[in-house]
Amino acid sequence: MGRVHSMFKKGFNVKFGDSLIYITSNKYPLSALGVNITEEKLRKILSSIKISDVVTKKEEKLLFYTINEIIDIDYKFIERIDLSFPKVKCKITDIKKSELYNALASIDFEEIIGIELDKNTLKYVDLLVNSDKKDLDTNKLIINFFVGRGKGLTPSGDDILIGFTAALIIFEKYKEWIFSLKQEVTTGKTTIISSSYLSSLLEGYVSEDFIELIKSLDYKKSILIEEAIEKVKAFGHTSGCDTLFGFILGLKFLINNLKN
Incomplete structure (x- = not known):
């Protein structure tokens, strides 16, 4: 029931x-x-x-x-749609020259996300992009800053974590970060809706529009990439933009850690 x-x-x-x-x-x-x-x-x-x-x-x-x-x-005859992470040909070494990365890098996220990028928030954004994700204590610090931060049914901080983590899952990297999220994100810290989306992400499932965004890492046509970005942007009041912001932070983290 x-x-x-x-x-x-x-x-x-x-x-x-x-x-x-x-x-x-x-x-x-x-x-x-x-x-x-x-x-x-x-x-x-x-x-x-x-x-x-x-x-x-x-x-x-x-x-x-x-x-x-x-x-x-x-729902006996409802068509089942596979919403698991798609495989991409793009390698971590290819991210920086991909059309999607460059399109996202050109967006002024400060104007459209639902969280203010003040001095304190920028400190944690920097940690998100540059810290060692094998350091569980730092992971905990970062996650507990973002989780539940912001207004709405899916707070902006949670959406940033979802976008960031999605980038890591695509390339099957940094299991310690995934472990930290599973430990730290609970319904006591954020909304049940947000917690449910994070749980689905950690089980390997995302929304239909986000799957198209992931696939666009392999796209060369700008118009298809822009369409994929705009569809994600349209989700919620700022939720889609927050998720895209987290996603490019995740891509930047991967680029910064190529040696690892």
């Missing part, structure tokens, strides 16, 4: 234990936590449910117990 956790214009979250399922229309990109349904079915459910309504899973159906009726989503 679960319950409706949160509702938005474009979809809603259902909470089962410590896990979330984000349900939205099939005209939007698939979330790492997501199920996409028809726009008509989504509107019907959103107009009927309220926060804390009971939801159950029975015989490959989600059943929503609203005040007026029981509405179901039959």
Whole structure:
């Protein structure tokens, strides 16, 4: 048994234990936590449910117990989409000359992210990019600075950690950093939505748009790269921009540590 956790214009979250399922229309990109349904079915459910309504899973159906009726989503025949990290041909030695890296490097992130880059924050940004990720104590210090920092359902600091860590996972590097995140990121330190996205990331899954961004490390056509960046930017109020900022910090870290 679960319950409706949160509702938005474009979809809603259902909470089962410590896990979330984000349900939205099939005209939007698939979330790492997501199920996409028809726009008509989504509107019907959103107009009927309220926060804390009971939801159950029975015989490959989600059943929503609203005040007026029981509405179901039959997911037996829903197409499964692979949201695991894609393999890229790009090597760490190729990152600096990739079209994606240079496109991201040209963005003035200070103007569009949801966290102020003051003197103290810049100190931790520098640590994120330059510290030894085998140093678990420093990892803990960095993670606990960023986790839960900022406003919103997914605080900016968490999105920066997600983007940074995604870059490392692509190239299968720095398992000590992954270990530190698993130890330090809990729902007591940030929102359950943010914690759920971080958990999915650490299990190797990201949203549909972010997969396209990762693939664009191999792209040569600027227009395709710009499209991939703009799609990620559009996520949330500043969430997409925060994630992109973390991603380029991760790429910079990898470039700086080529010798390792």
